[in-house]
Amino acid sequence: MKRSELFFNVMRVPLDFAMLLTAGLVTYLLRTQILDTFRPVLFELNLPLFKYFSITVITALVFMACYTISGLYLVRSRGSYIDEFLKIIIGSSAGIMAMIVYIFLRQELFNSRFLVLGAWFFAVVFVSLGRLIVRRLQRSLVAKRGFGVHRAVIIGTGNIAKRISDDIVSLPEHGYTIRATMARHDIKALKNLFDHDGFDEIILADPTYDLDKTAELVDFCNENHCIFRFVPNIYETLTMHSAIDMVAGMPLIELKRTPLDGWGRVFKRVADVVWASVGLLVLSPVFVIVAMTVKLDSRGPVFIHQKRVSGRKNFFLLKFRSMISVDPDGSADSMKTRLAELNEREGPLFKIKNDPRITKVGRFIRKTRIDELPQFWNVLKGDISLVGPRPHLPSEIAQYQKHHKKLLAIKAGATGMAQVSGSSDLPFEEEVTLDSFYIEHWSMWLDMKIIFKTMFKMLNDHSAV
Numbered sequence: 001m002k003r004s005e006l007f008f009n010v011m012r013v014p015l016d017f018a019m020l021l022t023a024g025l026v027t028y029l030l031r032t033q034i035l036d037t038f039r040p041v042l043f044e045l046n047l048p049l050f051k052y053f054s055i056t057v058i059t060a061l062v063f064m065a066c067y068t069i070s071g072l073y074l075v076r077s078r079g080s081y082i083d084e085f086l087k088i089i090i091g092s093s094a095g096i097m098a099m100i101v102y103i104f105l106r107q108e109l110f111n112s113r114f115l116v117l118g119a120w121f122f123a124v125v126f127v128s129l130g131r132l133i134v135r136r137l138q139r140s141l142v143a144k145r146g147f148g149v150h151r152a153v154i155i156g157t158g159n160i161a162k163r164i165s166d167d168i169v170s171l172p173e174h175g176y177t178i179r180a181t182m183a184r185h186d187i188k189a190l191k192n193l194f195d196h197d198g199f200d201e202i203i204l205a206d207p208t209y210d211l212d213k214t215a216e217l218v219d220f221c222n223e224n225h226c227i228f229r230f231v232p233n234i235y236e237t238l239t240m241h242s243a244i245d246m247v248a249g250m251p252l253i254e255l256k257r258t259p260l261d262g263w264g265r266v267f268k269r270v271a272d273v274v275w276a277s278v279g280l281l282v283l284s285p286v287f288v289i290v291a292m293t294v295k296l297d298s299r300g301p302v303f304i305h306q307k308r309v310s311g312r313k314n315f316f317l318l319k320f321r322s323m324i325s326v327d328p329d330g331s332a333d334s335m336k337t338r339l340a341e342l343n344e345r346e347g348p349l350f351k352i353k354n355d356p357r358i359t360k361v362g363r364f365i366r367k368t369r370i371d372e373l374p375q376f377w378n379v380l381k382g383d384i385s386l387v388g389p390r391p392h393l394p395s396e397i398a399q400y401q402k403h404h405k406k407l408l409a410i411k412a413g414a415t416g417m418a419q420v421s422g423s424s425d426l427p428f429e430e431e432v433t434l435d436s437f438y439i440e441h442w443s444m445w446l447d448m449k450i451i452f453k454t455m456f457k458m459l460n461d462h463s464a465v
Contacts, residue, residue, distance in 0.1 A: 006266070008138045012072075023122035026060065026122050028052050054321060069276070072084070073263075074142055088131070094121065150177070150201055152176055153193065156209065161181070166417070185213065190220060199226065201227035202221055202228050205424045211426060229253060257440075264444075267444060271447070275376075276380035280375040280376045287373065294321055298324060298379040301321060303374060309408070315391075318374040320374060322359060358437070383411075384411055385413045386415065387413045387415055388414075388418065389435035389438070390435070392412075407439070409439055417435060418434045
């Protein structure tokens, strides 16, 4: 899912809440200020505005819970505005019924039927209006500026491929543009197109396509971090993570590399910000003590900034300096060439026992993993997540084999399954297996388990040097 699509989906939540509050206040003011001329208000002394507003906030939350159940917050919903409007009516009706039942069970005296009916009516009107504005804004940005457009390559012949192509061309506001169409794919041609023109996804519009060729396309998409969608054969049974979308009336199934998408990404980011903020605040005295100790122990900066890769983006990882300062960035990477023959790890990663570059203080903060605490700042900035695959150097990424590139499907993490399962002592292929498992089976519960295992490991395992 494009980040822009996720943004508009998330934006609907506070917008709906604001519209529901507006609906409640308009209903109250209409009853007390305008309709009072025809029918005197009997409840104003028992229900002043400040008390009514607190009830409105609770009612708005109940309405939004009903909207969630009715499907208004599905991140992959591409239904028409009519479908959305009907869901708003259903959700609002369920919400107002819930409040009526609550009033009945509490046996409270409530003298205004207008407030109940008006709240329902204006909730439908204002929420629908807000949704319409967001929908128009999103489609305008897509159609006029290409904001969040899916650049697709369509593979296949026949009526299905033609219908999908015609739909994309005739309805650009749906967020698709065609980069190329192919009757049969050629990996070299796809790679050349990807490198020079760029595309986000491949749509296989032929249910009878050869299975080996289909697997080749899936492999290409995994390697290049593209979305793969296909029109299914009615006999196929999928065991992978998938999502179904409709284009030109055709069900397109997207094979998902990870369940970390949509609201999952939002919740994970919120959790990252909370954990990082708390960590930086609580550990600030530790930062001061370690900074002074590092500075007194050896010449050089307190922190080092190492260029790493997270997802497909480069960033600078912040750590306490634990080695002698040789390079301008405060690290000792230039000495790797002389020490390369002592490397004890298989694969692209570098590690030697009793590394001569490590300082006395550096050895301690590495054993206790204190040197990694500044990564809370990277988490807060959004460079990495708190939990995820280990962030590697660009030089190490360059040595990745094809199946290793799956680790770039999501943001890297300050900790992860590899770190809590053996840290740097693990063979690289085992690390890949563990991080791949995390990517394929992500959940908030799994994140929590890894975080608490990391805390336990920091207190009990000092084998990280």
